[in-house]
Amino acid sequence: MTTVPTVTNVTSPRPRALVTGASRGIGAAIARALAPTHDVLLGGRDVRSLEAIAHELPGDAGPWVADLADPGALARATTDIDRLDVLVHNAAVTEPGTIADTSLDVWQRVFAVNLFSAAELTRLLLPPLRRGRGHVVLINAGSGLRITSHRGAYAASKYALRAFAETLQAEESPNGVRVTSIHPGPTDTELQRRAAERAGREYRPEQFLRPESVAAVVLNAVRAPADATVSRTVID
Numbered sequence: 001m002t003t004v005p006t007v008t009n010v011t012s013p014r015p016r017a018l019v020t021g022a023s024r025g026i027g028a029a030i031a032r033a034l035a036p037t038h039d040v041l042l043g044g045r046d047v048r049s050l051e052a053i054a055h056e057l058p059g060d061a062g063p064w065v066a067d068l069a070d071p072g073a074l075a076r077a078t079t080d081i082d083r084l085d086v087l088v089h090n091a092a093v094t095e096p097g098t099i100a101d102t103s104l105d106v107w108q109r110v111f112a113v114n115l116f117s118a119a120e121l122t123r124l125l126l127p128p129l130r131r132g133r134g135h136v137v138l139i140n141a142g143s144g145l146r147i148t149s150h151r152g153a154y155a156a157s158k159y160a161l162r163a164f165a166e167t168l169q170a171e172e173s174p175n176g177v178r179v180t181s182i183h184p185g186p187t188d189t190e191l192q193r194r195a196a197e198r199a200g201r202e203y204r205p206e207q208f209l210r211p212e213s214v215a216a217v218v219l220n221a222v223r224a225p226a227d228a229t230v231s232r233t234v235i236d
């Protein structure tokens with residue numbers, strides 16, 4: 001596992017955000033939406049695709065490379081982050097299948113990225129978040145609110161992520177940390193394209209939310225006045 005140094009420009013007066021899963025899809029759109037006002041650390045595993053996005057962005061944007069399924073990598077990649085204003089847990093994986101067909105390996109892979117990494121990354125970054133009276137944004141899903149068949153591991157991880165978010169809010173709002181869960185409906189990203197391909201369905205992007213629309217909702221939550229917390233937003 002490769003970990004490149006994180007961006008640590010202590011002289012920048014702008015707030016700093018870390019967005020996981022920023023190499024494409026909703027995460028890349030969130031990074032683009034935050035970049036005019038924030039220095040953005042772009043999370044992902046492929047340094048080249050992250051660098052390509054970082055080069056387009058204003059401010060002090062840069063890759064933050066870590067495999068979220070590797071707790072050791074999270075510890076290494078957070079040691080240099082001494083200040084942080086916004087942490088967006090966006091990365092997730094889905095491996096569709098019925099409960100009858102879902103092996104323990106799949107449950108463990110899905111939970112490692114979708115839940116455990118969010119818990120561990122939050123724990124590691126709470127000191128700078130508390131110092132900056134920061135904001136934790138969790139990109140959840142419709143699957144975190146209601147159940148459909150054939151995606152039990154994904155839905156269970158998103159239900160658990162909701163419980164995590166609500167506990168975090170209860171514990172950290174006295175410390176000035178805000179917590180927001182965003183539940184987008186189906187959105188035009190690779191995740192949906194792959195699902196359509198697997199199901200042999202025609203893919204029509206116009207039937208989905210645009211990643212930029214989800215990012216605009218995230219930006220609104222981040223921009224809310226400090227005394228207002230957008231706890232949960234469902235996007236249809």
Ligand SMILES: NC(=O)c1ccc[n+]([C@@H]2O[C@H](COP(=O)([O-])OP(=O)(O)OC[C@H]3O[C@@H](n4cnc5c(N)ncnc54)[C@H](OP(=O)(O)O)[C@@H]3O)[C@@H](O)[C@H]2O)c1
Pocket residue numbers: 020021022023024025026027043044045046049066067068069089090091092093113139140141142183184185186187188189190191192
């Ligand atoms: N698309 C939808 O319809 C939809 C609807 C509701 C909610 N959501 C939620 O929105 C979020 C983003 O989804 P998306 O559709 O944009 O997904 P996507 O296009 O599949 O992108 C997933 C991102 O997660 C990163 N990632 C995956 N596994 C990782 C790992 N082990 N370590 C580090 N990074 C990892 C990927 O980075 P790499 O480049 O390293 O692979 C990529 O940047 C997810 O939380 C998803 O559940 C999506």
